[in-house]
Amino acid sequence: MRGISRTSLAEVTRRLDSNVLASVDARGALALGGELFEVVALLSGEHSLRRWLADQSTPAESKTALAGQLLEQRVSPSALIVVGDVLQQDWSSARDMVDALERMGVYATLASVAGGRLDGVEDELFRFQRIVAAQPQLRAALTREGVPAATLRSLVDDLLSGKVDPATSVLVGEAVTRPRGRTLEQALDHFGQLVAERAQHFVAVVRAAHLPSEAQQDRLRAALSRKYGRDIHLNIEVVPELIGGLSVQVGDEVIDDTIAGRIAEVKRRLAG
Incomplete structure (x- = not known):
């Protein structure tokens, strides 16, 4: 992100850390990440809504009021706070706004990692990416069109449950079921880069x-x-x-x- 979006991203990240993640435990952080990913999926599928929410001429109060109406019965108060923080900022494009929400979902998910040891999640994402690249049949199974998301998530759980950190499993599941226009490899690499940024290296x-x-x-x-x-x-x-x-x-x-x-x-x- 560049320009105004970069400034806005820094602010919503600061608010996520100080206003939300500071008061949730590991289970709550993992749940929050999942809720934010659901909001990303909703906005990704609603072009007109996404553009309206990203329009800098739309009053911030109107944006947060509509988000409250749409999401109040679907997500936790913590998720509503994060969504509201994102909507109150100015973004260069609707894509940047949704990318910021996705990034907050990743950051919340990573807050569940025991001891904050993010290197392990990085390694697990990289190893899974290499496995997918080396096994065309596995890649085909994970990227086959028309397969319900629940089926793909079940396959990911079968592959990774008990073998990787729960945060890794969540991120792989997102890369498989909702890559947002990326290939599976690109989505895994993208999440790996976000983990690295969060770890500040x-x-x-x-x-x-x-x-x-x-x-x-x-x-x-x-x-x-x-x-x-x-x-x-x-x-x-x-x-x-x-x-x-x-x-x-x-x-x-x-x-x-x-x-x-x-x-x-x-x-x-x-x-x-």
């Missing part, structure tokens, strides 16, 4: 022919932290085809020091 996707040792990971993490001026979380993917070396991606920047990458570069130069 960057994510480096490391591809290596062999799993780096703990000492090597520590050195790489320290070097990247110095380079980018922020804590770095490593998501490591073992790719034997790389032969040796490492490929590191942080955001849009890729550092390729693999043997396969060097060979490809030599071939390009010879061909050119």
